[in-house]
Amino acid sequence: MGQRTKLITEIFGFQGWKVKEAFFEGPDGRRYESAVGLEFMRDVRLVLRVERQWMQRCSRCGAACRVVHERLQARRWKDLPWAGRPVEVEAALVRVKCRRCGTHAVELVPWADPYQRESKRFGQHLALQASSMPVMHVATQHGVSWSTVHRAEMAALRRWEATRSTPPLRQVGIDEKWLGRRHRLEHHFVTIISNLETGEPVWIGPGRGQKTVQRWLATLSAEQKAVIELFALDMHGPFLAAIRADPVLGERPVVHDPFHVMKRVNQAVDETRRDIFFRAGDFARAMGRGARWIVLRAWENNSVEDQKRLVELLAFNRLLARTYIIKETMRQVLRAPGRASMTAGLRHVLRRTQARRHEHLRSLHDSLVAHREEILALGEHRPATGRIEALNNKWETLVRRGRGYRNYQHFLLKLRFMTANPIRSADGTRRFIALGLQPPIPKAA
Numbered sequence: 001m002g003q004r005t006k007l008i009t010e011i012f013g014f015q016g017w018k019v020k021e022a023f024f025e026g027p028d029g030r031r032y033e034s035a036v037g038l039e040f041m042r043d044v045r046l047v048l049r050v051e052r053q054w055m056q057r058c059s060r061c062g063a064a065c066r067v068v069h070e071r072l073q074a075r076r077w078k079d080l081p082w083a084g085r086p087v088e089v090e091a092a093l094v095r096v097k098c099r100r101c102g103t104h105a106v107e108l109v110p111w112a113d114p115y116q117r118e119s120k121r122f123g124q125h126l127a128l129q130a131s132s133m134p135v136m137h138v139a140t141q142h143g144v145s146w147s148t149v150h151r152a153e154m155a156a157l158r159r160w161e162a163t164r165s166t167p168p169l170r171q172v173g174i175d176e177k178w179l180g181r182r183h184r185l186e187h188h189f190v191t192i193i194s195n196l197e198t199g200e201p202v203w204i205g206p207g208r209g210q211k212t213v214q215r216w217l218a219t220l221s222a223e224q225k226a227v228i229e230l231f232a233l234d235m236h237g238p239f240l241a242a243i244r245a246d247p248v249l250g251e252r253p254v255v256h257d258p259f260h261v262m263k264r265v266n267q268a269v270d271e272t273r274r275d276i277f278f279r280a281g282d283f284a285r286a287m288g289r290g291a292r293w294i295v296l297r298a299w300e301n302n303s304v305e306d307q308k309r310l311v312e313l314l315a316f317n318r319l320l321a322r323t324y325i326i327k328e329t330m331r332q333v334l335r336a337p338g339r340a341s342m343t344a345g346l347r348h349v350l351r352r353t354q355a356r357r358h359e360h361l362r363s364l365h366d367s368l369v370a371h372r373e374e375i376l377a378l379g380e381h382r383p384a385t386g387r388i389e390a391l392n393n394k395w396e397t398l399v400r401r402g403r404g405y406r407n408y409q410h411f412l413l414k415l416r417f418m419t420a421n422p423i424r425s426a427d428g429t430r431r432f433i434a435l436g437l438q439p440p441i442p443k444a445a
Contacts, residue, residue, distance in 0.1 A: 004022070005018070005019050005020065005021070005022065008022050008048065012048060012050065012089075014110045014111055015110075016052065016053050016054040016110075017050050017051070017052055017053060017091075017110070018050065018051060018053055019048050019049070019050050020049050020050060020051045021048075021049040022046065022047070022048050022049070023046075023047055023049075024044050024045070024046055024047070024085075025044065025045055025046075025047050025088075026041070026043070026044050027043045027044075032044065042084075043086075043143075044085065045085060045086040045087065045088055046082055046085045046086070046087045046088070047076075047087075047088050047089075047090055048079070048087065048088070048089050048090065049074075049090045049091070050089060050090070050091050051091065051092070052091075052107075056068070056094060056096050056107040056108070057096075057107060057108040058096055058098040058100065058101060058103070058105050058107070058108065059105045059106055059107060059108040059109075059114055060098065060101050060103050060105045061098065061100050061101045062108060063098055063099070063100040063101070065096035065097060065098050065099070065107070067096065067097040067099075068094045068095070068096060068097070069094075069095045069096060069097040069104045070094065070095040070104070071092070071094050071095075072092065072093050072094060072095060072106070073092065074090055074091065074092040075090070075091065075092075075093065075117075076088045076089060076090045076117070077089045077091075077111065077112050077116070077117055077118060077119050077122075078117060078118045078119065078122055078144070079111070079118075079119045079121070079122050080119070080121055080122050080125055081142075086142075086143065089111060089119065091109065093106055093107050093109065094106075094107050095107070113155070118144075118148065118152065122152075123151075123152035123155060123156065124152070124156055126138055126142065126144070126148070126149050126152040126153065127152050127153040127155070127156035127157070128156075128433065129141075130149055130152075130153045131153070131414070131417065131418070131432075132401075133401070134401055134402055135149045135150060135153075135402060150410070153410075153414070154410055154413070157410075157413040157414060157417055158413070160417060161413060161416075164420070167195060167197065167198050167200070168227055169195050169202060169224065169227060169228060170195075170197060170227055170228060170229045171195070171196035171197050171228075171229055171230055171231075171232065171383050171384075172193060172194070172195070172196065172202075172228055172230070172231045172232070173192075173193070173194040173195070173196045173231075173232045173233070173383075173385065173387065173388040173391075174191065174192070174193055174194075174213065174231060174232070174233040174234075174239050175191070175192050175194070175233065175234060175257075175388045175389075175391070175392065176189050176190070176191055176192070176208040176234070176236060177189060177190050177191075177192055177392060177395060185206070186206075187206040187207045189206075189207060189208040190204055190205065190206055190207070190208070190408075191204070191205050191206075191207065191208050191212045191213060191216075191239075192204055192391065192392075192395075193205075193213075193216050194387065194388060194391055196232055196383045196384050196385065196387055196388070197384070198419070198420070199384075199387040199390060199391060199419050200416050200419045200420055201391060201412055201415050201416055201419065203216045203219070203412070204408045204411065204412050205408075206408075208236065208238070208239075209238045210238040210239075210241050210242040210245070211242075212238075212242075213238070213239055213242035213243070214242050214245070214246075217242065217246055217249070222248070225246075225248045225249055226248075228249060228252060229252065229253075230252055230253040230254070230255060230377075230381055230383060231243055231249075231252060231253070231254045231255070232254075232255045232256075232257055232383045232385045232388065233254065233255075233256065233257065234256065234257050234260035235256055235260055235261065235264060235367065235371055235374075240254060240374070253377050253380070253381060254373075254374050254377065255374060255377045255378055255381055255383055255385070256371055256374040256375050256377075256378070257385040257388060257389075258334045258378065258385060259385065259386070259388075259389055261330070261334060261371075261375060262327075262330065262331065262334065264364065264367055265326070265327050265330050265364060266296050266327065267360075267364075268323065268360040268361060268363065268364040269295060269296060269323050269324065269326075269327050270292065270295070270296060271360040272319060272320060272323045272358065272360050272361075273288065273291070273292065273295050273320060275360075276288065276316075276317045276319065276320050277289075277291070287313070287316065288313065291309065291310075291313055294306045294309060294310050294313070295310065295313065295320075295324065298328075298331065299328060319358060322352070323358075323360075323361065325352075326349060326352055326353060326361075326364075329345065329348065329349055329352075330349055332345065333345035333346050333348075333349060334375075334378065336379055337379075338379050338380075339376055339377075339379035339380050340379075341379070342375075342376055342378065342379035343376055343379075346368070346372065346375065346376065349368065350365060350368060350369065353365035353368070391415070391419065394415060394418055394419060395415060397418075398411070398414060398415060398418065
């Protein structure tokens with residue numbers, strides 16, 4: 001072994017294998033001994049022809065095999081680029097006759113998995129880039145197909161999932177997600193089940209009806225159901241009906257997300273604003289134009305100029321002023337420290353809505369009465385319901401970056417990895433870069 005091949009063997013980094021020859025090769029198969037003068041030929045690749053130094057091993061059980069069943073033709077694996085050049089590893093493998101498992105398997109190679117034509121470290125590099133780049137960009141950058149990038153990312157995510165301990169599911173978050181207008185699926189919504197303690201998604205299913213949640217409940221064992229303490233969800237009726245219909249989980253506390261409760265209140269305020277300004281004539285329309293978010297936004301979140309304009313709008317119409325006061329009161333009710341104070345505050349809101357002749361306030365009153373117990377449960381449990389909407393934001397980020405996903409299992413793993421590995425500390429950075437990559441098999445020869 002010459003000094004150059006010895007150095008390249010050390011860089012190659014797998015015991016029991018040595019680099020016999022290294023040369024450059026063009027896209028037409030033409031061979032170059034040196035890359036001098038080929039700076040502008042980016043498609044010229046470096047080929048490392050390697051051979052085994054130690055005894056071959058079975059890829060099924062890992063046992064050392066002395067008997068060779070068949071010698072195979074040389075094959076190549078795509079490896080990590082080196083100095084801006086694509087690299088391919090070439091080796092002539094053999095099919096062994098294993099006495100331990102009785103198979104005629106191809107010998108074990110430490111740099112790649114069976115039936116793959118990319119090395120493990122190259123696949124891990126593709127998966128790491130695909131976690132923050134569109135698949136099309138990763139595939140174009142490395143000259144591989146989209147399916148290759150998807151397969152490498154899925155394999156890395158499954159390795160990462162297998163190497164981590166699954167956190168217990170004690171607090172469950174249930175939410176729906178609209179898929180948008182341009183999708184071609186039969187269902188327009190999907191249901192996301194998440195762990196409120198960690199913020200990780202647990203399950204994704206098509207649809208948003210009672211049967212969708214029941215399909216997820218059917219996947220839980222008796223031990224998993226016994227651990228669940230509460231559910232947090234929006235005011236969508238089928239979700240609550242699915243939980244109450246379960247014989248084991250029907251008595252568990254159910255908490256409504258404050259975000260969706262205020263969304264329902266803001267809906268009544270917004271419809272009242274529309275009736276007053278945009279359905280009453282040109283003068284009122286001109287006065288109320290551009291004031292939607294001034295009315296819906298919390299008082300302290302408005303600027304000084306917006307607060308002055310809000311005072312003018314509330315002074316223009318008493319019904320709008322009363323509706324706005326109901327909205328601000330409901331915000332304080334949802335922040336009450338206990339169930340008793342929340343009960344008193346909610347009773348005050350219901351008194352102000354039940355006697356109104358306005359249809360939107362009556363509708364709000366009926367909705368609050370129907371979900372009274374789930375709203376008051378906030379005063380006892382206070383789960384981290386904000387993580388439900390945070391998961392929706394991560395969903396949107398992945399969909400925009402990846403331009404859509406067809407495999408829900410792939411998307412679920414990717415969303416879970418994104419949630420469980422925030423790059424905010426040194427430990428999180430190390431776990432993000434590792435992505436579940438296993439160390440090479442020692443002495444696989």
